[in-house]
Amino acid sequence: MAQQPTTPGGPLNVIGKRGPNIDAVERVTGRAKYTGDIDIPGMLVARVLRSPHAHARIASIDTSKAEAFRGVRAVITYKDAPKVMIWGNRQYALNNPVRFKGEAVAALAAVDAETAEKALKLIAVQYEPLPFVLDPEEALKPGAPQLFEDGNLEGMPRILNRGNIEQGLKESDKVIERMYHCPTMWSGGMEPRACVAQWEGDKLTLWASTQSPFRVHGSLAAMFGVPDGNVRIIASYVGGGFGTKSAPHTDESLAALLARKARLPVKLQYSREEEILDSNTRFETRIYVRVGVKKDMTINALELKAYINQGAYHTRLGGLGNQATHTYKTVNVRTEQYRVHTNIPNTGPTRGVGDPQEDFAVESALDEIAIEMGWDPMEFKLKNIKRNGDPIARGPAGVEDGRLITQVLDRCIELGAARIDWTRRNAAAGGQPGPKARGIGIALTERGGGGGVGGASVKVNLDGSAMVFYSSTDIGTGSRTTLAMIAAEVLSIPLSMFRTTAGDTEVAPYDGGSQGNRTLQGTGRAVQAAARDALDQILAAAGPMLDNTAPADLEMRDSVIRVKADPSKSVKLADVMQRRGRSAVGLGNTTAPQTGMNVERTTAAHFAEVEVDRETGKVRLLRYIAAHDLGRPINVTVVENQIEGGSIQGLALTQGEEMRFDKRTGGCLTGSFLDLKPPTMMDFDPRLIEAIIVPNEGVTGPYGAKGLGENPCHPGMAAVANAIYNAIGVRLREVPFSRGAVLAGLNAQRPAGSRTA
Amino acid sequence: MSDEERERADKASVSRRAFLKGGAAATGALTAALIPGTAEAQLPDATEPDTRHSTVEMTVNGRLYRADVPNSTTLAQFLREDLKLTGTKLGCDRMQCGACTVVVNGRNVYSCTTLALQATGAEVLTIEGLAKDDALHPIQQAFIEHSGFQCGFCTSGQIMTTKVMLDRMPNPTEDQARLALAGNLCRCSAYKKILESVMAASRMMRA
Ligand code: FES
Numbered sequence: 032m033a034q035q036p037t038t039p040g041g042p043l044n045v046i047g048k049r050g051p052n053i054d055a056v057e058r059v060t061g062r063a064k065y066t067g068d069i070d071i072p073g074m075l076v077a078r079v080l081r082s083p084h085a086h087a088r089i090a091s092i093d094t095s096k097a098e099a100f101r102g103v104r105a106v107i108t109y110k111d112a113p114k115v116m117i118w119g120n121r122q123y124a125l126n127n128p129v130r131f132k133g134e135a136v137a138a139l140a141a142v143d144a145e146t147a148e149k150a151l152k153l154i155a156v157q158y159e160p161l162p163f164v165l166d167p168e169e170a171l172k173p174g175a176p177q178l179f180e181d182g183n184l185e186g187m188p189r190i191l192n193r194g195n196i197e198q199g200l201k202e203s204d205k206v207i208e209r210m211y212h213c214p215t216m217w218s219g220g221m222e223p224r225a226c227v228a229q230w231e232g233d234k235l236t237l238w239a240s241t242q243s244p245f246r247v248h249g250s251l252a253a254m255f256g257v258p259d260g261n262v263r264i265i266a267s268y269v270g271g272g273f274g275t276k277s278a279p280h281t282d283e284s285l286a287a288l289l290a291r292k293a294r295l296p297v298k299l300q301y302s303r304e305e306e307i308l309d310s311n312t313r314f315e316t317r318i319y320v321r322v323g324v325k326k327d328m329t330i331n332a333l334e335l336k337a338y339i340n341q342g343a344y345h346t347r348l349g350g351l352g353n354q355a356t357h358t359y360k361t362v363n364v365r366t367e368q369y370r371v372h373t374n375i376p377n378t379g380p381t382r383g384v385g386d387p388q389e390d391f392a393v394e395s396a397l398d399e400i401a402i403e404m405g406w407d408p409m410e411f412k413l414k415n416i417k418r419n420g421d422p423i424a425r426g427p428a429g430v431e432d433g434r435l436i437t438q439v440l441d442r443c444i445e446l447g448a449a450r451i452d453w454t455r456r457n458a459a460a461g462g463q464p465g466p467k468a469r470g471i472g473i474a475l476t477e478r479g480g481g482g483g484v485g486g487a488s489v490k491v492n493l494d495g496s497a498m499v500f501y502s503s504t505d506i507g508t509g510s511r512t513t514l515a516m517i518a519a520e521v522l523s524i525p526l527s528m529f530r531t532t533a534g535d536t537e538v539a540p541y542d543g544g545s546q547g548n549r550t551l552q553g554t555g556r557a558v559q560a561a562a563r564d565a566l567d568q569i570l571a572a573a574g575p576m577l578d579n580t581a582p583a584d585l586e587m588r589d590s591v592i593r594v595k596a597d598p599s600k601s602v603k604l605a606d607v608m609q610r611r612g613r614s615a616v617g618l619g620n621t622t623a624p625q626t627g628m629n630v631e632r633t634t635a636a637h638f639a640e641v642e643v644d645r646e647t648g649k650v651r652l653l654r655y656i657a658a659h660d661l662g663r664p665i666n667v668t669v670v671e672n673q674i675e676g677g678s679i680q681g682l683a684l685t686q687g688e689e690m691r692f693d694k695r696t697g698g699c700l701t702g703s704f705l706d707l708k709p710p711t712m713m714d715f716d717p718r719l720i721e722a723i724i725v726p727n728e729g730v731t732g733p734y735g736a737k738g739l740g741e742n743p744c745h746p747g748m749a750a751v752a753n754a755i756y757n758a759i760g761v762r763l764r765e766v767p768f769s770r771g772a773v774l775a776g777l778n779a780q781r782p783a784g785s786r787t788a
Numbered sequence: 789m790s791d792e793e794r795e796r797a798d799k800a801s802v803s804r805r806a807f808l809k810g811g812a813a814a815t816g817a818l819t820a821a822l823i824p825g826t827a828e829a830q831l832p833d834a835t836e837p838d839t840r841h842s843t844v845e846m847t848v849n850g851r852l853y854r855a856d857v858p859n860s861t862t863l864a865q866f867l868r869e870d871l872k873l874t875g876t877k878l879g880c881d882r883m884q885c886g887a888c889t890v891v892v893n894g895r896n897v898y899s900c901t902t903l904a905l906q907a908t909g910a911e912v913l914t915i916e917g918l919a920k921d922d923a924l925h926p927i928q929q930a931f932i933e934h935s936g937f938q939c940g941f942c943t944s945g946q947i948m949t950t951k952v953m954l955d956r957m958p959n960p961t962e963d964q965a966r967l968a969l970a971g972n973l974c975r976c977s978a979y980k981k982i983l984e985s986v987m988a989a990s991r992m993m994r995a
């Protein structure tokens with residue numbers, strides 16, 4: 032292998048700097064083409080007929096009038112749907128019975144939107160309504176309406192056991208039992224789901240707004256029974272995903288089915304209402320926690336029993352993370368997860384998968400018990416966190432068969448606490464007199480850095496410019512930029528000479544996709560390997576131009592190849608490439624790194640300071656410190672942007688974004704931005720969010736990067752809940768933290784006689 | 789139907805579909821709708837699409853366009869579908885997000901909730917018209933330098949609102965800028981970098 036111009040740990044020229052995104056010009060000029068911008072001559076417009084019932088058998092469906100309507104080119108119902116599930120996830124493209132209000136019942140494609148909408152009304156459906164259930168615990172009771180023949184529980188309960196929980200609780204000096212609830216919450220991106228399908232013979236090209244092109248690829252190849260090579264997925268620019276676009280979805284199947292039937296390209300774009308209703312959003316969790324501590328401040332037992340509302344189907348992804356098992360040195364741990372089907376729309380993994388919900392439970396419960404014991408919650412957490420060398424599980428089973436490395440969570444806590452000045456925290460919660468009270472709270476989090484199979488290629492052109500091809504996507508996380516920076520660092524070709532092709536399954540090798548903190552690590556390692564491969568080829572070609580110097584004795588800097596021993600002997604990259612006469616194409620295919628016993632995690636400590644108005648119940652954010660370990664930052668600007676934006680998304684969960692369902696009909700009551708209230712620049716003053724990048728270097732990712740995207744969204748709910756408690760002594764265990772809930776909590780503090788009714 | 793009758797009928801149908809009184813929907817007015825409790829949401833009515841056609845004529849990015857479009861065509865549809873100017877995005881089609889913001893006669897409007905007919909005779913500026921002869925506008929430069937975006941889907945709208953604000957108020961405070969941009973959602977919540985970009989643009993344009 033050729034000598035590298037720069038090595039991890041060595042001097043770096045590109046990595047670790049600030050700087051604009053390499054696709055910034057496209058994004059600020061309107062030239063970036065998102066899926067909805069794609070226009071193919073003769074393309075049809077699709078619309079979806081959705082179920083008016085939360086659970087119903089389709090007794091009959093008559094599409095003849097719609098099919099005869101002028102301008103309609105194809106109509107499909109469940110009868111047209113192949114009996115192959117979408118990515119094996121229990122759901123066909125169209126289903127009978129339908130299991131949530133708003134589920135697709137039929138779809139059609141017509142020459143324009145108006146025709147499609149009119150024709151939709153001509154489809155006659157007779158439903159036989161079935162009883163429905165919306166609550167995950169209700170759904171497990173005997174006699175509850177059943178969504179599937181094998182019941183409402185998805186798979187086996189997921190149980191993780193370490194030590195002996197009952198004995199651990201018994202031997203604790205103090206035990207508390209609490210329940211924390213997060214409702215179903217909307218977490219979609221700015222760009223509603225969109226896809227365009229085009230068949231040429233038995234070859235399908237599908238432009239899709241997805242995070243994981245190869246998952247969609249696999250799903251559609253299986254559904255249509257065609258070889259992988261017959262399917263091409265393109266997700267060039269994606270307007271945000273946050274997990275909702277990480278699993279293959281109904282829309283892609285519908286567009287492909289319609290396009291095949293109509294023999295014309297079809298565009299299917301969800302309206303905002305459809306996107307909210309049918310987008311694999313954040314799942315509801317009811318988490319019962321039991322935690323026991325000993326007088327010496329150690330956590331002796333921690334148990335989580337979680338009911339997860341999967342909604343009607345599931346995405347094969349999701350569930351809780353490892354907050355209970357990987358952050359603290361607790362000997363006795365048990366987690367039980369029940370993933371339950373109910374008649375609400377599909378849910379799935381969304382920014383942090385289930386980590387924000389789990390973090391809310393764990394970090395709140397630990398705050399509660401520390402305060403009950405009279406301990407400083409930060410000291411308590413600092414004492415119990417896992418540190419380097421501590422045992423930690425390598426796999427999903429609870430057994431702690433590995434050991435933790437490159438951990439700097441203690442530094443995250445210390446730097447964050449210093450920045451917010453933790454000493455200003457109220458020694459006694461709610462101690463401040465007057466109508467307004469301030470409080471400070473802390474919440475920690477952790478997550479895997481994401482691995483999986485990475486694939487990418489790097490091409491150096493005849494003029495010395497270069498390209499990175501990868502099939503995962505840039506959903507706003509800056510991966511085009513950071514991946515190109517990795518290649519630029521390896522090759523020492525200026526970043527300005529790079530172009531990227533993202534999200535194309537035909538031009539780039541298989542890759543796991545953009546989710547779960549994995550793109551930078553998983554795809555990044557592949558890009559690093561691909562760039563080295565290309566560099567080897569270039570140096571081999573340069574040798575004959577430099578007195579037949581062996582490649583190992585050459586190096587490339589700033590697109591000039593030099594003899595290491597005699598830098599006066601040099602040749603320009605472009606000259607080497609011209610002479611070589613063919614591009615240098617490097618391939619990178621990587622698996623998760625083999626680290627033996629070692630386990631690397633990414634961590635963060637968040638601190639919130641709030642002011643609570645005792646008269647109105649309003650909670651105002653005063654300051655938010657987000658101290659993160661992400662290994663080495665590849666691009667500092669990108670990292671800050673992720674931490675700042677992710678923190679606001681985490682905070683947003685405290686104030687709204689709840690999806691509510693009508694108990695009588697199962698219908699979604701919150702179908703618009705006005706109902707969900709995603710934050711504007713006025714809701715959280717962005718200047719209050721301060722990102723701290725804790726200096727560190729990992730060992731598994733490219734150039735010591737660990738990955739980041741999910742974590743900033745995890746701790747917001749717990750940090751704010753803990754801060755509210757510190758301000759007014761009211762403990763909120765259900766999100767969102769409404770004014771009503773704050774006032775009710777304050778009211779309950781009053782002596783019985785003086786409470787308001 | 790006489791010409792006069794037709795004209796009256798057209799006007800009636802337009803005003804049925806006009807979601808805000810007094811013409812184009814200005815984002816300033818809509819900002820309030822996004823902030824809970826400050827204004828009633830003004831939602832579009834649910835009448836059938838108007839299938840009659842009219843001729844619209846407007847200047848977009850300095851070029852005059854004339855087209856025969858259904859009366860129900862929104863300005864966003866006209867720009868995206870008829871003129872193929874897809875830089876203007878649709879995030880909600882309900883005047884609740886600002887992704888579709890364009891400049892009409894110097895005002896920032898939600899093009900999803902403005903009829904193409906309402907913009908007849910107007911000067912319209914979209915994101916595609918901001919750069920002059922390949923030289924990026926200072927606002928675009930500032931958004932690049934300060935990474936005032938993540939996924940970029942809201943970015944055209946953020947930039948067009950910024951343009952109108954800085955034209956009217958060249959030297960805003962950060963709080964004034966925040967308020968002016970409150971009608972533009974950024975789901976990635978890249979707000980800190982957006983605010984930095986806006987303030988940098990203000991400095992660059994005054995220099
Ligand atoms: S698309 Fe016009 S305001 Fe959202």
Ligand code: FES
Pocket residue numbers: 221270271507937938939940941942943973974975976977978
């Ligand atoms: S950059 Fe993604 S919505 Fe603003």
